[in-house]
Amino acid sequence: MADFIKLAVLFCLFCPNLFAQRIQPDSLEQNINSEFNYKKLIIPTALISYGFIGLESDGIKRFNLQMRSEMDALRDRGTYIDDYSQYVPMVSVYALNAMGVKGKHNFKDRTIALGTAYVIMGATVQGLKRLTAIQRPDGTAYNAFPSGHTATAFMAAEFLNQEFGEVSVWYGISGYLVAACTGFLRMYNNRHWFTDVVTGAGIGILSTKLAYQITPFVKKMVFGDNDFFKGIKIDFHGGETFGVVLSASF
Known part of the structure; x- marks a missing residue:
């Protein structure tokens, strides 16, 4: 059980530090012109590096086995919560906006x-799964590394942090707590090793951070001067009515 506590502490240690670097409240076009702060990449890069080192490190492999034993001792029966919790932070962004909280x-x-973050994350995760072919702890397949559920959850958590972290730090913290729980459940369900989860977390965070840097280029490349989405507005009034207003220009 002591090792289980260490795991929980390890998951929580990096979460507060993720809120130290935020994009200033300007437009995405203005953000890309500012100097990129590489310090914001330290934590996700460290998480990813740990996972890659773990592919060859006997010590980390032993820790993976130890963590699986801890999960086996805790497990009563499996759960499907992680199949849904991975999306909670990203859905929360649009739900908060619908309730009148401005991002x-x-x-x-x-x-x-x-969308840009999802493409970066998905391509990276699927590419590594095929390249490494690590067997899952339950022995069902050879696509364990990294955890796609965890990558999605942490990508979504950083998305929530980017949009609402300056409104209240608790939005970002809550998103990362949900993501951490998703990663924990992937191990609890015997679907992933600890290194799979840590690497997935790093990939998810890094994908969103990179996406916010390159989105102005993607926006201009795909849409150009066409403001097709400019007129989309979501309104929530008095807790009783909900509406979506659409207008498009061609």
């Missing part, structure tokens, strides 16, 4: 940023 960017910009 940093408009619907178009944040949706393009999310």
Whole structure:
């Protein structure tokens, strides 16, 4: 059980530090012109590096086995919560906006940023799964590394942090707690090793951070001067009515 506590502490240690670097409340176009702060990449890069070192490190492999034993001792029966919790932070961004909480960017910009992050994350995760072919702890397949569920959850958590972290730090913290729980459940369900989860977390965070840097280029490349999404507005009034207003220009 002591090792289980160490795991929980390790998951929580890096979470507060992730909120230290945020994009200033300007438009995405203005953000790309500012000097990129590479310090914001330290934590996700460290997480990813740990996972890659773990592919060859006997010590980390032993720790993986030890963590699986801890999970086996805790497990009563499996759960499907992690199949849904991975999406909670990203859905929360649009739900908060619908309830009248204003985020940093408009619907178009944040949706393009999310889509860009998803492409980066998905391509990286699937590529590594095929390249490494690590067997899952339950022995069902050879695509354990890294954890896609965890990568999605942490990508979404950083998305929530980017959009609402300056409104209240608790939005970002809550997103990362949900993501950490998703990673924990992937191990609890015997679907992933500890290194799979840690690497997935790093990939997810890094994907969103990179997405917010390159989104202005993606926006101009895909849409050019066409403000097709400019007129999308989500309104929530008095707890009783909900509406989506759409207008498009061609």
